[in-house]
Amino acid sequence: MSAPFKRSSAKHHVDEHLEELARLADTAGAIVVGTLTQQLDRPHSATYLGSGKVEELKLRIQELGATLVIFDDELTPAQGKNVELMVHTRVMDRAELILDIFATRARSSEARMQVELAQLEYMLPRLTRMWTHLEKMRGGIGMRGPGETQLETDRRLIQHRIRVLKERLADVERAREIQRQQRQSHYRVALVGYTNAGKSSVLRALAADGEVFVEDRLFATLDPLTREVDIGDGYTVLLTDTVGFIRKLPHHLVASFRATLAEAREADLLLHVIDSSHPAWEEHRDVVDGVLAELGLSGRPLLYVMNKMDAVPADMVDAVRARVANLMPNSLFVSAVEPGGLDPLRDELRESLKRQRPVLEVRVPASNGRLIAEIHRDGEVLEQTNEDDTIVLRARLDERSIGRIRQAGARVVVTKGVTRAVSSGAALDTLGTSAHTVPLP
CATH class of the missing domain: 3.40.50.11060 (GTPase HflX, N-terminal domain)
Structure with missing residues (x-):
């Protein structure tokens, strides 16, 4: 209807x-x-x-x-x-x-609690209609019938259950916050988008993980799933698939899933995945952007990813590309099912991560071959020179590697970029920053 x-x-x-x-x-x-x-x-x-x-x-x-x-x-x-x-x-x-x-799709205890909370908040003002068998027992003034009494009892029980669920979800959020803090040194990327846009397919293909559940149905997955993804040149990112959005998403549900969507809030980059083969992809984009704004995520770094280009009719491909170029310049066109279809996304993630990592000058004693090999293995070495008994490397490294090689005796100097370690007052030397400096949160 x-x-x-x-x-x-x-x-x-x-x-x-x-x-x-x-x-x-x-x-x-x-x-x-x-x-x-x-x-x-x-x-x-x-x-x-x-x-x-x-x-x-x-x-x-x-x-x-x-x-x-x-x-x-x-x-x-x-x-x-x-x-x-x-x-x-x-x-x-x-x-x-x-x-x-x-309710039928929730698998984890967290998702079940979130859905139950949304259902109870939806049900509370509708008890009289949803439980019509109680209405037959209503009484009048001075003669309150057992049906009315039962309704009041049910309301109190539901309100109590809502309080319990909110407390438990708050505990889950605190546990998730600890996990996120442990992953702060990683580059974190979150997939967002309209339901059935292919987010899980993108995660499955990028992570080469056949166990990631994929189904051509609305809301096939509800629980957030994170995988470490190799994006080439020795770089990896933590990629998280989040619950899909839909037109007229119940506001109770959006509120209940705030803990889950915090994964998106803490991400360094949001990938807004759009089904480019759907005739209403522009409306889907607007719906997702609206929900992101409602969640306070509209200011996060975001990249539009036009997925399912393999499903776009051949005579419509140029029109879709032109329309996207006009509305959302610099968007990516990908396919999660064609060989090499996600290469543009992998390349863009790698370049995005590089922009977030500082270029360092690392001085290591020439005799410490093990540490030099570790820098080559864990980072991107741009240049290597010799100065007497010291090896000087210009390299990009993540924060974990920076801390580890400093403890091993290397002298590290930031030549471009600002790291979280610098902003938090760690003892890193700084030679200056360039116009490409990107302060990290």
């Missing part, structure tokens, strides 16, 4: 939005038997739809034998209750459907 507003751009995308709703229903295990649309000036306060359309809906339900009505928009508790009473059929809105999918 879709009801786009008149004079809005939504009415031009009704078929596409209903198709997406049908895919959500399929993911949840429902079989779609029919659709119904209405253009509205504004939602009816009592039933969302106009009275005539509600009657039409009732007749369609009887004709098709439907047992469930799914609205593409979020209904108020009163609207959902009123429509159910009028059509004598269970009514579900888009938010409830997405929450139901998340």
